Amino acid sequence: MLMRRGTFDDVPLAELFPQLASADLEAMRVVADAVDAVRAREDVPQWEWAPGHALCPGPQPGAAVVLMANVIVNASGGDQLEFWVQVFWTDQGQLAVNAAVNVACWCETDHATHDIDEFTRIVDETSLAQAFEAGSERLIGWLADPHNADYWRSRAALPPR
Template structure:
């Protein structure tokens, strides 16, 4: 994956057939997310650098990520949570916009992480991608203003609280 500012993302290469208005809509959505993080280090968007996934790569293990942002929060060196916004290939060659808040697991059985709030929207056509991306960006922006405390999110999802030290 390549990293940089959203303006560096080759949108029309990643999403062939995206209209100029669609490109501007994606930029507006990303700009809103970036603005909500204005007091932090510059946001680093990631995209498929080899552009191998600009065309559906066919069924394979995992979810091929085309474009995304991962905001990681650490607390006390022993806890972590993430806020994600991604454009991925879904099944049958459709694009999807996924967003999530996930937290480190403190269950008796270590599950590694838990998604505690999720947004997922599959799009049948690249023309619908901007609308789905903006909806995911709005969701992410809302999460970023909620408490950025993994224990808050665990309680909201009914998960076990972090164990002391």
């Protein structure tokens, strides 16, 4: 599915989440502004969204991302960290929010990357606005932690670079 990109102001929230009240949409905007505020100065705030995933595709293999922010941080030693928060449809056709920290793999068997810390909240358990806020708060907290990929690898008992 083709993803569109732009600032959060460009995201057609009412089109992506037509079931949400305007207060919930505004709450999501406030949270997105907080995410964008903690990005590095040189990181242009970009969000991605897929209008074709606005409606539930039903149970399917693989998640269908509706909205996401991906923050890539150049870490010490030429390494990089990837942080994200996303709203997606699960394999079972449930709307959910996921946030994660991702690092490159330096294991003997190359796994490519590893999710170090991950947060997922199914929207049935809470509102989308509340789940988005919780995932975004995690992302904001992670961005305040050291920008050293080996710090994150050690948290997951992975080999250093």
